Amino acid sequence: MANGPRYSVPFRRRREGKTDYRLRLNLLKSSKPRAVVRKTLKGIIVQFAEYDEKGDKILVSATAGELKKMGYTGSLDSTPAAYLTGLLAGHRAKEKHISEAVLDIGLQSPSRGSRVFATLRGILDAGVHVPHGRGIFPSSERIKGAHLKGYSEDNFGGVWTKIMGKDYKTHHKPHVEHVEHEKGKGTEKSKGVHKESAKEVKKEVKEEKGKGDKVGDKVKKKEV
Secondary structure, eight states, rough: OOOOOTTOOOOHHHHHHHHOOHHHHHHHHSSSEEEEEEESSSOEEEEEEEETTTEEEEEEEEEEEHHHHHOOOOOOSSSSHHHHHHHHHHHHHHTTTTOOOOOOTTSSSSOOHHHHHHHHHHHHHHBOOOOEEEEOSHHHHHHHHSSSTOOOOOHHHHHHHHHHHHHHHHHOOHHHHHHHHHHHHHHHHHHHHHHHHHHHHHHHHHHHHHHHHHHHHHHHHHHH
8 A cells, every 4th residue: 555745545435446536526517417327236227416515416316127117028237228227217307307417437447338338328319418429339239139038129119118108119219310410410510610710710810911001001101
């Protein structure tokens, strides 16, 4: 263990490997609710939390165990269960008028295609906007559980319908469309910003040229 006059003892939760305070501070700076995703040995837990001086305030939550009550027959620690749990939490968040959040995965490794990002995809499909990168989600086939023994899309779709209150086959769309839509919106906004910036720069250049011409004329007159 490090020691010396400059050594400071980490906070208890950091010593226990539970909280990364630097990451937590960066998330809190966003001033948005945190979509907290935590894996367990038997499933997954999703909570939408808000900072409070006395301790985080849980706005809504969902656990994989609730899927059994909705008729889900698959494993609760699988990718489809993670997606559906995220969908359930996201749907409840929308009912509480939570439209955006930031992802909090704690000390878990952000591995592409993991259950954590399957959960995030469920939250996004429920209509809650969470900033994210591309290419991090499991494939649509894995989300549905096609890679699992005893796979049943009807069972997956039935639970999806109960959560969203809509017909799965009619309303479920690939998440790729959502990503492309968000990307397009961002592109349009950036184009508008660049156009405005270009206009301002051109205007400033013309003004500077005008000032330069006036100064030059004065100098010439003095010389004459």
